[in-house]
Amino acid sequence: MLKTAFGLITAGVGGLYTVLLDEACDGMETVACRAKGAFRHAEQKPLVGDRVEVRYDDANPAETAVIREILARKNALIRPPMANLDTLFIMLACASPAPILPMIDKLICIAEHNHIEPVILIGKRDLNPAYADELLSVYRNAGFAAFCVSSQSGEGADALKDYIQTQLPGRIAAFAGASGVGKSTLLNMIAGILSPTKGKILIEI
Secondary structure, three states, rough: OOOEEEEEEEEOOEEEEEEEEEEEEOOOEEEEEOOOOOHHHHOOOOOOOOEEEEEEEEHHHHHHHHEEOOOOOOOOOOOEEEEEEOEEEEEEOOOOOOHHHHHHHHHHHHHHHHOOOEEEEEEEEEHHHHHHHHHHHOOOOOEEEEEEHHHHHOOHHHHHHHHHHHHHOOOOOOEEEEOOOOHHHHHHHHHHHHOOEEEEEOOOO
C-alpha cells in the first residue's frame, strides 16, 4: 500500500537521502529515499535541511521510498549545500592554521544576507590565548554570539553546549570553516546534544 509522509532531510550521499519523519510511520523514525527523476530533469536537487514529501510502499519502504516534492525553502546555501538554515556556526582557529579573516567576514555576510544567524567559534585557544581573546572581543563587540573553545583542554565546551541547548531547540544549524580548524574534534565533543532526533540540529562539515 502506498503511503505519504513528510519530513526533514538530514543527510544526502550519492543520491540517497536520509529523511527524519515528522511522525513515526510503520515503526520508522527515518527513511532512506531516492529523489524522483523529475528533479534531475528540472535541474533541482534536494538539500540537507529541505522539508520534503515522501511516498513509499509500506510492504518494502527501504526499496520504494521516493522524495516526491521539495517544500518551499526559506533560504539555501551553495556551500555548504544546505537549506532552511537558522544558524551557521563559523569556526576559525587562532593558530595552526592562522585565520583568514576576510573569509570569515565573507561567511558572515553570506549568512546575514540569507537571514541566518552567524555564531563565531574560535578554536585552539590553548595555542594563542591572547589572540583568541582579542578575536573574541572583536566579534562580540560587533554584536555576534562568539565563543572561544579548546578541544585539548575542553575549555569553552560547556558554554557552547549551554548555548545550543537553550537557544537552538528545534532549529536547523550547520558548522562551517576551513580544513584543520578543529571542527571534527569539537563536534565529537558535543555530539551527544546534536542528534537530529533530539533537537533537529543538523551538522555539515
